[in-house]
Amino acid sequence: MRRYDVTIGRASQAIRAGSWVHEKLLEMPAARTLEALPMATVTPAPQPPLEGYTFEGYRNPDGSVGTRNLLAITTTVQCVAGVVAHALQRIRDELLPQYPNVDGVVALEHSYGCGVAIDAPDAVIPIRTLRHISLNPNFGGEVMVVSLGCEKLQPERMLPPGTITLMPGAPQTPDLVRLQDDKHVGFQSMISSILEAAEQHLERLNRRRRETVPASELVVGVQCGGSDAFSGVTANPAVGFAADLLVRAGATIMFSENTEVRDAVEQLTSRAATPEVAEAIVRELGWYDRYLERGRVDRSANTTPGNKAGGLSNIVEKAMGSIVKSGRMPIAHVLAPGEKLRRDQRGLVFAATPASDFICGTLQLAAGMNLHVFTTGRGTPYGLAACPVVKVATRSDLARRWHDLMDLNAGQVADGAKSIEELGWELFHLLLDVASGRRTWAEQHRLHNSLVLFNPAPVT
Amino acid sequence: MRRYDVTIGRASQAIRAGSWVHEKLLEMPAARTLEALPMATVTPAPQPPLEGYTFEGYRNPDGSVGTRNLLAITTTVQCVAGVVAHALQRIRDELLPQYPNVDGVVALEHSYGCGVAIDAPDAVIPIRTLRHISLNPNFGGEVMVVSLGCEKLQPERMLPPGTITLMPGAPQTPDLVRLQDDKHVGFQSMISSILEAAEQHLERLNRRRRETVPASELVVGVQCGGSDAFSGVTANPAVGFAADLLVRAGATIMFSENTEVRDAVEQLTSRAATPEVAEAIVRELGWYDRYLERGRVDRSANTTPGNKAGGLSNIVEKAMGSIVKSGRMPIAHVLAPGEKLRRDQRGLVFAATPASDFICGTLQLAAGMNLHVFTTGRGTPYGLAACPVVKVATRSDLARRWHDLMDLNAGQVADGAKSIEELGWELFHLLLDVASGRRTWAEQHRLHNSLVLFNPAPVT
Numbered sequence: 062m063r064r065y066d067v068t069i070g071r072a073s074q075a076i077r078a079g080s081w082v083h084e085k086l087l088e089m090p091a092a093r094t095l096e097a098l099p100m101a102t103v104t105p106a107p108q109p110p111l112e113g114y115t116f117e118g119y120r121n122p123d124g125s126v127g128t129r130n131l132l133a134i135t136t137t138v139q140c141v142a143g144v145v146a147h148a149l150q151r152i153r154d155e156l157l158p159q160y161p162n163v164d165g166v167v168a169l170e171h172s173y174g175c176g177v178a179i180d181a182p183d184a185v186i187p188i189r190t191l192r193h194i195s196l197n198p199n200f201g202g203e204v205m206v207v208s209l210g211c212e213k214l215q216p217e218r219m220l221p222p223g224t225i226t227l228m229p230g231a232p233q234t235p236d237l238v239r240l241q242d243d244k245h246v247g248f249q250s251m252i253s254s255i256l257e258a259a260e261q262h263l264e265r266l267n268r269r270r271r272e273t274v275p276a277s278e279l280v281v282g283v284q285c286g287g288s289d290a291f292s293g294v295t296a297n298p299a300v301g302f303a304a305d306l307l308v309r310a311g312a313t314i315m316f317s318e319n320t321e322v323r324d325a326v327e328q329l330t331s332r333a334a335t336p337e338v339a340e341a342i343v344r345e346l347g348w349y350d351r352y353l354e355r356g357r358v359d360r361s362a363n364t365t366p367g368n369k370a371g372g373l374s375n376i377v378e379k380a381m382g383s384i385v386k387s388g389r390m391p392i393a394h395v396l397a398p399g400e401k402l403r404r405d406q407r408g409l410v411f412a413a414t415p416a417s418d419f420i421c422g423t424l425q426l427a428a429g430m431n432l433h434v435f436t437t438g439r440g441t442p443y444g445l446a447a448c449p450v451v452k453v454a455t456r457s458d459l460a461r462r463w464h465d466l467m468d469l470n471a472g473q474v475a476d477g478a479k480s481i482e483e484l485g486w487e488l489f490h491l492l493l494d495v496a497s498g499r500r501t502w503a504e505q506h507r508l509h510n511s512l513v514l515f516n517p518a519p520v521t
Numbered sequence: 522m523r524r525y526d527v528t529i530g531r532a533s534q535a536i537r538a539g540s541w542v543h544e545k546l547l548e549m550p551a552a553r554t555l556e557a558l559p560m561a562t563v564t565p566a567p568q569p570p571l572e573g574y575t576f577e578g579y580r581n582p583d584g585s586v587g588t589r590n591l592l593a594i595t596t597t598v599q600c601v602a603g604v605v606a607h608a609l610q611r612i613r614d615e616l617l618p619q620y621p622n623v624d625g626v627v628a629l630e631h632s633y634g635c636g637v638a639i640d641a642p643d644a645v646i647p648i649r650t651l652r653h654i655s656l657n658p659n660f661g662g663e664v665m666v667v668s669l670g671c672e673k674l675q676p677e678r679m680l681p682p683g684t685i686t687l688m689p690g691a692p693q694t695p696d697l698v699r700l701q702d703d704k705h706v707g708f709q710s711m712i713s714s715i716l717e718a719a720e721q722h723l724e725r726l727n728r729r730r731r732e733t734v735p736a737s738e739l740v741v742g743v744q745c746g747g748s749d750a751f752s753g754v755t756a757n758p759a760v761g762f763a764a765d766l767l768v769r770a771g772a773t774i775m776f777s778e779n780t781e782v783r784d785a786v787e788q789l790t791s792r793a794a795t796p797e798v799a800e801a802i803v804r805e806l807g808w809y810d811r812y813l814e815r816g817r818v819d820r821s822a823n824t825t826p827g828n829k830a831g832g833l834s835n836i837v838e839k840a841m842g843s844i845v846k847s848g849r850m851p852i853a854h855v856l857a858p859g860e861k862l863r864r865d866q867r868g869l870v871f872a873a874t875p876a877s878d879f880i881c882g883t884l885q886l887a888a889g890m891n892l893h894v895f896t897t898g899r900g901t902p903y904g905l906a907a908c909p910v911v912k913v914a915t916r917s918d919l920a921r922r923w924h925d926l927m928d929l930n931a932g933q934v935a936d937g938a939k940s941i942e943e944l945g946w947e948l949f950h951l952l953l954d955v956a957s958g959r960r961t962w963a964e965q966h967r968l969h970n971s972l973v974l975f976n977p978a979p980v981t
Contacts, residue, residue: 144902176875213825462707
């Protein structure tokens with residue numbers, strides 16, 4: 062049984078032409094071993110650069126560009142979440158109206174920070190994830206931290222001095238409010254400390270204005286969730302086409318989701334720009350194979366009841382449809398989970414993350430994403446507080462029913478109304494608009510999901 | 522070096538009398554093996570039952586009793602969290618004022634449900650945790666579920682038919698709102714579906730009144746967090762004394778925190794009511810030892826910088842101070858993580874959970890806790906939306922500074938103002954008051970932390 066020109070499985074019985082090829086009729090092939098892969102063997106035909114495309118963004122002190130002007134409140138530990146949520150409401154009600162150029166305030170709440178084996182070999186992943194999220198370009202280089210005091214993840218471990226480029230005129234260490242400090246007498250004194258710190262950052266953020274910057278400053282994370290059999294023929298190819306345009310415009314585009322690329326590993330390693338990049342792909346996918354093995358599962362644990370009801374037979378078929386989001390350009394860089402892109406790492410990037418929508422999105426935020434593209438066939442109201450999410454429907458029926466949740470209808474390809482190229486260009490222009498301030502549906506309804514950390518190390 | 526009459530370590534150099542015994546001066550003993558332990562060898566002197574103590578609670582259809590009258594919205598997956606948060610705000614603003622006997626509405630938001638290896642051997646833990654939380658006695662037996670549609674954790678897997686005792690007059694399957702259902706056209710139709718479902722439950726909940734019930738209907742979870750050297754001599758012994766009173770009154774009291782009892786395993790197995798209970802203790806702590814080993818850490822990963830600054834040298838000393846919260850009664854039952862107590866399981870229960878404050882609290886909610894006691898020396902603003910949390914300070918200095926966050930000051934024991942017995946009785950009476958509706962400080966400020974699941978299985 063072949064789809065996308067690869068074997069997705071052997072028919073375990075005769076299947077009538079035109080009938081449904083579902084999971085139970087297929088024997089899934091074993092995962093390709095990570096030995097003897099083609100390494101950086103394909104040199105895609107060079108494409109002319111795309112010049113002159115720009116958007117209106119917020120230039121940061123480190124040179125990166127925000128698509129939103131947000132105050133983020135970094136937290137070291139879940140213990141402070143209740144107090145921070147209370148302060149957040151006060152900031153929204155009392156302070157934000159005085160700072161009209163600030164788009165919003167976001168609490169970086171999470172479940173890590175204490176009650177975890179913080180010196181375990183894999184603890185580096187959640188720790189650097191939190192560090193790097195607080196430095197996301199949409200937060201303008203302003204960092205304020207709320208800590209409890211006694212937690213394992215001490216502020217200086219989360220943000221070692223020297224890791225941050227702060228705003229000109231800002232203090233050169235992050236603002237720190239520690240609830241257990243002796244100066245705090247009573248709950249309201251904690252709230253006052255947070256509000257006072259926030260106000261200083263809001264004043265600086267409020268002085269910023271959007272300016273015209275080249276499209277090369279976009280750092281776009283792509284992922285899919287709630288996929289169906291249309292994902293790989295409408296939305297994902299259109300995203301892949303737009304990805305190629307973004308790379309030609311000098312921008313950065315990240316794709317992820319280890320278990321959804323694992324069966325296409327040959328395509329990845331052969332498309333690597335250099336043998337070193339190919340080796341990094343093998344290293345990350347090999348690490349992830351072993352992570353799944355320790356938990357006594359494999360890549361087939363990925364698929365969902367909805368995928369299957371939507372016509373995807375197994376993870377091989379899902380992976381082939383997923384990977385087309387990455388377009389056809391050479392893979393220029395690889396990131397391990399929680400790592401942050403350097404400013405000189407442009408082009409197509411494989412950010413090796415779990416496929417879980419929320420973990421993938423959280424790790425792409427840590428990598429430095431300033432714009433997110435999310436394709437869905439079954440439909441999900443996914444959103445992030447820290448970054449605009451452009452949602453692309455794979456089918457016109459979904460786009461019609463979820464008319465105020467889906468930002469683009471790739472079902473038009475299946476309907477014959479538009480070509481993949483046309484839709485890819487439409488998405489490219491939409492991304493520049495959203496980067497410039499046009500609000501997505503999720504932003505209009507203020508829909509956002511939690512940050513979910515990838516913590517392969519034990520809790521205690 | 523001995524404390525609490527056990528060896529907490531060997532001095533690695535001479536330590537002057539009166540100087541600080543900190544971690545670096547001690548060689549920690551190896552963990553006691555789980556072989557050849559004393560099994561159910563101690564029969565505590567029988568204590569007379571305490572009769573006549575009551576509180577004002579909400580009697581549920583299954584016989585359990587709530588201390589609060591809350592509407593819970595169960596979710597199968599993180600995908601729906603944004604939509605549910607929006608609906609929650611509408612319910613608070615528009616519906617709750619019409620139902621004055623309902624104390625509040627709680628969204629059971631979590632990071633599980635999809636993007637996880639749901640058939641992995643350990644996935645049973647997060648799945649049953651979510652199932653059992655939705656059945657917590659503070660939710661009155663009313664269950665409404667918001668599902669996306671395509672997620673791995675389908676509603677019927679989360680709540681298999683027959684697992685729920687619903688309110689008289691309520692439909693005998695939980696209300697289900699599925700966002701992907703064809704009937705939903707547009708975002709507002711999803712919100713309307715959730716509000717409509719909520720209203721039916723609110724009507725039934727609003728007809729309930731508190732009634733006088735025996736103290737034996739309390740299910741009290743105890744834990745400590747942000748501990749210091751006073752924890753084991755002021756707050757925890759007072760909690761232990763109150764625990765004994767509760768058991769004598771026929772109530773249920775749960776203690777937890779595997780890594781904080783591991784070094785006291787002999788005390789636990791010897792105090793087990795039967796050899797079977799002792800074997801269950803060994804089974805749970807052995808499973809947890811292996812869980813930590815797989816992540817290449819051991820129990821010593823538990824202690825925090827704050828514990829150490831607060832005078833606790835290592836996990837052995839911390840454990841000895843932690844376990845006194847359990848009092849002196851025989852251990853009657855053992856629960857694996859995520860399991861729910863049966864109605865006939867009364868008395869002192871070891872609920873084997875990680876020590877992480879939020880994971881422990883979440884698992885105790887799943888076990889059926891209707892009241893929570895939390896001791897702290899360093900100070901934490903910990904709270905839960907689903908259950909009142911009574912916070913006990915170990916030191917008068919903390920109680921003075923955090924005067925509107927700490928519900929009881931056990932520092933009075935160290936000050937010589939009260940005996941452990943007096944404070945234990947005070948806590949016992951405070952628990953009956955809070956169970957009857959008196960609001961804790963965390964409730965007054967609406968401080969609550971996230972549910973944090975224990976998921977030893979891989980994400981995908």
